[in-house]
Amino acid sequence: MSAPVPRLTSGSDASDVLDIASPESAVEVATIKPPPGAPGGRVVGRSPGQLAWMRLRRDKVAMTAMWVLVFFLVVGVFADIIRMLYGYPTMNDARQGTDLLDGTGIPLGYLGGITFSSANSSGHFHIFGVEPSLGRDLFIQVIYGIRTSLLISFVSVTIATAFGVVMGIAAGYLGGWFDSIVNWVIDYMLAFPFFLFALAVIPVVNTHLTADNGSPSAGQRVLTIIVIFSAFAWMGTARLVRGQVLSLREREYVDAAKAAGARLPHMLFRQLLPNLWAPILVTYSLGVPLTITAEGALSFIGIGVVEPTPDLGRLISNSQDWLRADLPYLLIPGVTIFLLVLAFNLFGDALRDALDPKSSR
Amino acid sequence: MRYRARALVFTVLAVGLAATGCTKNTTGNQATVNPNDAVPIVIDTEGKAVTPARPIDGAKSGGTLYWLELAAPEHLDPQQIYVSDALDMEQLFFRHLTQYIEDPKGGKLQLVGDLATNTGVTTDGGKTWTYTLRDGIKFEDGSPITSKDIAYGIARSFGTYGEQGPQYLQNALDPDRKYKGPEAGDAPGVTTPDDKTIKFAFATAHPELPYVAALPTTTPVPKAKDSGAKYEAEWVASGPYMRDGAYDQTTKLNLKRNPNWDPKTDPIRNAYPDKIVLDFQGGQRADQTQRMIADQGNDQFAVATAAVAQAQIAQVQGDPALLARTGQGPTPFVDYININTSRVTDVKVRQALNWSFDRTAFITAVGGSAVAGPATWVMAPIVPGWKDYDAYKTADGHGDPQKAKDLLANATPKLTYCFANTATQQRYAVVVQNSLQRAGFQITLNPIDPSSYYTTIGDKTNTCDLMRSGWGQDFPDGQSTLDVLLNGEHIVPKGNQNYSLFNEPTINKKLDDLNALADRGQAAIGYGNLDQEIMTNYAPLIPTYTTRFFNLHGSKVHTFVSPLYAEFNLVSAWVG
Numbered sequence: 001m002s003a004p005v006p007r008l009t010s011g012s013d014a015s016d017v018l019d020i021a022s023p024e025s026a027v028e029v030a031t032i033k034p035p036p037g038a039p040g041g042r043v044v045g046r047s048p049g050q051l052a053w054m055r056l057r058r059d060k061v062a063m064t065a066m067w068v069l070v071f072f073l074v075v076g077v078f079a080d081i082i083r084m085l086y087g088y089p090t091m092n093d094a095r096q097g098t099d100l101l102d103g104t105g106i107p108l109g110y111l112g113g114i115t116f117s118s119a120n121s122s123g124h125f126h127i128f129g130v131e132p133s134l135g136r137d138l139f140i141q142v143i144y145g146i147r148t149s150l151l152i153s154f155v156s157v158t159i160a161t162a163f164g165v166v167m168g169i170a171a172g173y174l175g176g177w178f179d180s181i182v183n184w185v186i187d188y189m190l191a192f193p194f195f196l197f198a199l200a201v202i203p204v205v206n207t208h209l210t211a212d213n214g215s216p217s218a219g220q221r222v223l224t225i226i227v228i229f230s231a232f233a234w235m236g237t238a239r240l241v242r243g244q245v246l247s248l249r250e251r252e253y254v255d256a257a258k259a260a261g262a263r264l265p266h267m268l269f270r271q272l273l274p275n276l277w278a279p280i281l282v283t284y285s286l287g288v289p290l291t292i293t294a295e296g297a298l299s300f301i302g303i304g305v306v307e308p309t310p311d312l313g314r315l316i317s318n319s320q321d322w323l324r325a326d327l328p329y330l331l332i333p334g335v336t337i338f339l340l341v342l343a344f345n346l347f348g349d350a351l352r353d354a355l356d357p358k359s360s361r
Numbered sequence: 362m363r364y365r366a367r368a369l370v371f372t373v374l375a376v377g378l379a380a381t382g383c384t385k386n387t388t389g390n391q392a393t394v395n396p397n398d399a400v401p402i403v404i405d406t407e408g409k410a411v412t413p414a415r416p417i418d419g420a421k422s423g424g425t426l427y428w429l430e431l432a433a434p435e436h437l438d439p440q441q442i443y444v445s446d447a448l449d450m451e452q453l454f455f456r457h458l459t460q461y462i463e464d465p466k467g468g469k470l471q472l473v474g475d476l477a478t479n480t481g482v483t484t485d486g487g488k489t490w491t492y493t494l495r496d497g498i499k500f501e502d503g504s505p506i507t508s509k510d511i512a513y514g515i516a517r518s519f520g521t522y523g524e525q526g527p528q529y530l531q532n533a534l535d536p537d538r539k540y541k542g543p544e545a546g547d548a549p550g551v552t553t554p555d556d557k558t559i560k561f562a563f564a565t566a567h568p569e570l571p572y573v574a575a576l577p578t579t580t581p582v583p584k585a586k587d588s589g590a591k592y593e594a595e596w597v598a599s600g601p602y603m604r605d606g607a608y609d610q611t612t613k614l615n616l617k618r619n620p621n622w623d624p625k626t627d628p629i630r631n632a633y634p635d636k637i638v639l640d641f642q643g644g645q646r647a648d649q650t651q652r653m654i655a656d657q658g659n660d661q662f663a664v665a666t667a668a669v670a671q672a673q674i675a676q677v678q679g680d681p682a683l684l685a686r687t688g689q690g691p692t693p694f695v696d697y698i699n700i701n702t703s704r705v706t707d708v709k710v711r712q713a714l715n716w717s718f719d720r721t722a723f724i725t726a727v728g729g730s731a732v733a734g735p736a737t738w739v740m741a742p743i744v745p746g747w748k749d750y751d752a753y754k755t756a757d758g759h760g761d762p763q764k765a766k767d768l769l770a771n772a773t774p775k776l777t778y779c780f781a782n783t784a785t786q787q788r789y790a791v792v793v794q795n796s797l798q799r800a801g802f803q804i805t806l807n808p809i810d811p812s813s814y815y816t817t818i819g820d821k822t823n824t825c826d827l828m829r830s831g832w833g834q835d836f837p838d839g840q841s842t843l844d845v846l847l848n849g850e851h852i853v854p855k856g857n858q859n860y861s862l863f864n865e866p867t868i869n870k871k872l873d874d875l876n877a878l879a880d881r882g883q884a885a886i887g888y889g890n891l892d893q894e895i896m897t898n899y900a901p902l903i904p905t906y907t908t909r910f911f912n913l914h915g916s917k918v919h920t921f922v923s924p925l926y927a928e929f930n931l932v933s934a935w936v937g
Contacts (some may be wrong), residue, residue, distance in 0.1 A: 322486055
């Protein structure tokens, strides 16, 4: 039996509810009155990304952190240009800088040699002062140190995240023996004490990686550090992604794609991955500060990059000998690395809140 | 709680800034420059040295003296001792055939017979030597010290338990080194006709034997008590102090008086303190400096082995009370940048390197004139015969890059600079690189792992063009510097100490002739002139600086700086 067709009885009048045009004209689509306050009077559908960006924009702390990060990135990427604008011909030029020090190596003047005039023996101003015992300009060391830190952390975290994502998705989707193996490997790698391992392995690797003059070049040292960091940073991402995939693979669109004959790579990277970008982005932005700190720590204990590659961790390590006589030598690189890591952490937290507002309740 | 902590942190930072950065640092904090001075030596061939040791003015007996050091010496087995801090402290418990009397007022060093009555008798220009031992010398357990004990000690130095020590006596007695130790019988060339006499016979003349005998190679070891590897902790004392309790070779060594040491047999040691504590966990250079400045508790009776921390040199110099508690003076150590003459063969390039090097900047990086004096010679100033010259002199010591460029004819050689990978050496390497690059050199820095550094550069086939090393003479004679560092005949494939691989036949012959001269005073003048000739004509290395002693001691310690070992003198120190 079919449902009865509703019909208006001849006596009632529906015109106060619907603007129905008279039967003579073409059928018109009913217009919906816009809700009060909507811009432009039109409602536009928004993607999850745009919604997240809107939420992020409302968070003042996050926007400040973001601008700080952009500033550091610009400094890191354009370090050479900044140096040329500053007026220094090469990175490690001391330019008779030792004449800016007193007889025992401590910078003359205030706050570790900060001076804004060029009327001194190096013929240049020094907005952050000079390094004790060497007389090198500290501002140049800091901006190149930022570049070293950012380069190493971004490359390591990118590699680690990429590898972790692939492992996590594959393990979560395939299950079975592959999942067991990956889990076992993750547990094994997580059990390694990272710093002890780095302390043991990096000097040995450096001894083996000899250039033809008997020691690794700066590029080789950086590569070793990136490899070690990547090898130890992928596990967190893999586990997180695997957990997400375990729930996602039960969704209907996965079944639909499988029924349509999708092969494994398509399943992993075109069906599952686009739904995972939120947690991946968050772990990425929280992994970078961890790597920056770890790289600084490695240089602090002497197994990171060596002279003449500038490095914030090594600046802090050198400053220990000068605490009583030149405190700005510790404070300036220390505050720089602190701001960098803090900005990343705040931004990563805000990003997580923006992408998944349920998580903050 | 949170807000208070935040306020506290900011207050500390503000106070810190105010205390350090916000005061203007001016050049007023300059070091007073002490001129480098050579210490001449008097040799007591006739045995006129007075016993007991001449007293120190105002000295009082008693109390405990402390010695602060970062780590224990590797070896206290007498035949294995070769490092300056161990050589300074071993005089407290070991005696040798000969030894030096150091003058608190910085006067002449005297080489005298220690267990022997004089510095040795030779009638054939140094091929045979005879030593007669003093009466009344005993070990810590009361048994007499005989010439056989000394001969056993020397025999031991040829074997496993003498490998790390100086090899001068062994190489002189047995040039082919066929004798391998006491299991193979007595040492070649050493005879003991009776308990009080010991004779040495060499194939070639060795006029330097009295100096070589002042090393602990000739410390007597009772054969019955030789416990091999365990002797490092179980040694038998022949000096004024003996072990008080066991020695664990890591944390500390407590010494008490040796009742069987008779001061009337000893012209050198005063032995004023009753007890001595050698503290091998005395802390890093910064820690030791802090403790000495604070001068609290037992630290008032302590001497530091580390120099005043670089950041506090200005503070110590500016405070007369602290300055009065420092020991200052020359040391035997000179630092060089050796040029690998087998790779950098053009003497003009080597001279250009010397012209371009900025010594003044380097000295500032090391800490200034308080702890480093500019070195323009190979031999240290305390070596007899040292001659003060500067073959590459510039007015302010900053080097002359233009002269270097002219010598290079505008070429830009690529060179590598090898150094041990420590934070301090990295800093110095930057100064080296900057100063040489002014003349157009392209310098690549090559940091080498510190634990294998000397092994690496001691390998004849290493690929370093420039390498940093330091040297301190083993005994006060030019031979112990020039002959070791610059005689081409002593180049060996591994463990080489002629790092610049300098091998010039005319120079080798001149060195050999000087080594064989019986009159060491005459030889000293010859070594001084040869030093200048080598640096001017061949430039096999760049001398950088000579270490100057600048350590603190506690307010109740009275001692002076030993010119031989670059530490505080312990045998004439007193507390009170």
